[in-house]
Amino acid sequence: MSQAPTPAAAPAKRPAGRGGRNLELSDELKAYKGVWVFIEHDRGHVHSVSWELIGEARKLADTLGCPVSAILLGGPDEPLEKFAAEAFTFGADKAYIMKDPVLKGYRNEPFTKGMTDLVNKYQPEIFLLGATSMGRDLAGSVATTLLTGLTADCTELKIDPTSKALAATRPTFGGSLYCTIMTLAYRPQMATVRPRVMLMPRADASRTGEITYDTLGMIETDIVTKMLDFIADANSNKINLPYADVIVSGGKGLKNPENFKLVFELARVLGGEVGSTRPCVQAGWVEADRQVGQTGKTVRPKLYIAAGISGAIQHRVGCEAADVIVAINTDVNAPIFEFAHYGIVGNAMQVLPALTQAFAAHLALRSRQVA
């Protein structure tokens, strides 16, 4: 029953209020002000989704006329001040820092306690987190502890002009529908957003802000779960689809895993990454990290080439933010042609090599001209 709406008839115009629910914000909760962003970092790096969220938070805060705050929890030897300074350049006004040895490396218990304490103390109106494995784990725990609303995997965040509440839009039913969700009578209003759904804001090096420090008040022996080890993914096969500029994706239309080499070749010529669809991942043709879509990665490349991909809605939601989409499909009626910019009706096994050759020749020629 979770957040999936169950529309029996046409979407109701009335903004809930069903069953005499109290949808008015209590006076006590009216004091909640400001937009918070959880800054996710691990082993010295901030996850870019946090900066994307700062950019989004800035827009919300400007509409509401309130500040944006970056929230940083971590160990004493972690460069949280440096991260805060970076958050300021992306649009944050304040940073709340909590440093404690038990906050080094993410664990649910101390982070939930730290976050919940900060929210209770400073009372933000809106609280945004990345829909990553860390962000989702934390958001669900914090929202339940605070007994407030949380909207997952939003694709659009706006302020509702009448209620001034956060109107969070998210795909539902595997992307076949969208729904806009509001948390009217509870604070903070929490939402998670997947990486690359929002645009990366521009940094302004002249921006600065104010840092506030808080303490956690928990010691290691208070914490039940221990981290024994962290096994980092081998860097050699790191697939970074969400941040690739060019993605060449192959689908079931490639017929067999061997034909995927045609996709890899075009991607190599373009200096891009290889993406794919769920059935190909399930068949073991490519690694799971290459799946684009609702249950895979959201991507935002400049160029997305889809070969032998039908363009099912679950795939579409992951790639439609690409600047240019090219589709190669034998079936002129394939749904991919409903959202591609350029389409070629043809056999991918013939079109891909031709494209690879043409791109290689073109780029070689141009680089000679430029040099």
Add this chain to the structure above:
Amino acid sequence: MHIVVCIKQVPDSAQIRVHPVTNTIMRQGVPAIVNPYDLFSLEEALRLKDKFGGKVTMLCMGPPQAEEALRKCISFGADDAVLVTDRAFAGADTLATSYALTAGVRQIAKEQAVDIVFTGKQTIDGDTAQVGPGIAKRMGLQLLTYVSRIVEVDLEKRSITVERRAEGGVQVLKTSLPCLITMLENTNEMRFANLPAMIHAAAYPVRKWSKEDAGIEDLSKIGLKGSPTVVSKVFGPTPRSEKVEMLDLESSSLRDVSLNLIQKIFTRHPTLESDLLMKEMT
């Protein structure tokens, strides 16, 4: 060992169609299935039972027909099933759902103490990944989400070690029982149900609990009332106003079509070409 696995019955979203005019889900004829992510958790629970003995109890909050989903789980090897079903649960968001399921787990634990609660990583209709963490917090259980492998369980010391998928790597975490686990997808494969198991499941008396049976008295915490989030609008994806430009392979050669496409791409996205050239040179 007593394990509770929470599942949800969902419409098979691959087969869902949206009514073009009213923008509503057309459920007729769409099969209802066990949320696929839940099966990875169920299989892991069954493996623990194979190893340590004990019992796997299924729990679901949902309409009466969700009984079918629980029966399916019985056919895979779960021992018992409870459906918490009551009109008062309708309209529950994740917070209210976690409350109802927590009540169910507590009630089940009165019959026999629970060592591990499993939920799916997320559902395929709601996709929120919030119910598992919600139950863990409400019950004060240690939370282990996105678990890729259960490394070790020590029933004597009441400890469990797991590998958990994080961004950029795997955390090896050790915690104490009882705990709540959500399994990552594709970490195992659900076993087959054999014919006797299916026959047993078909006749299995799934227990149906009303809100009172589940020990819920406070109506303000369940269903629509207990849900802080409000769905204010439902709509279909906006069709793109721009139409696709088709490049014809019938009247021109593959090579010409390719060159033509490249020109069009770079004209449409002027910085892309220089980006690619820069990349080539570095």
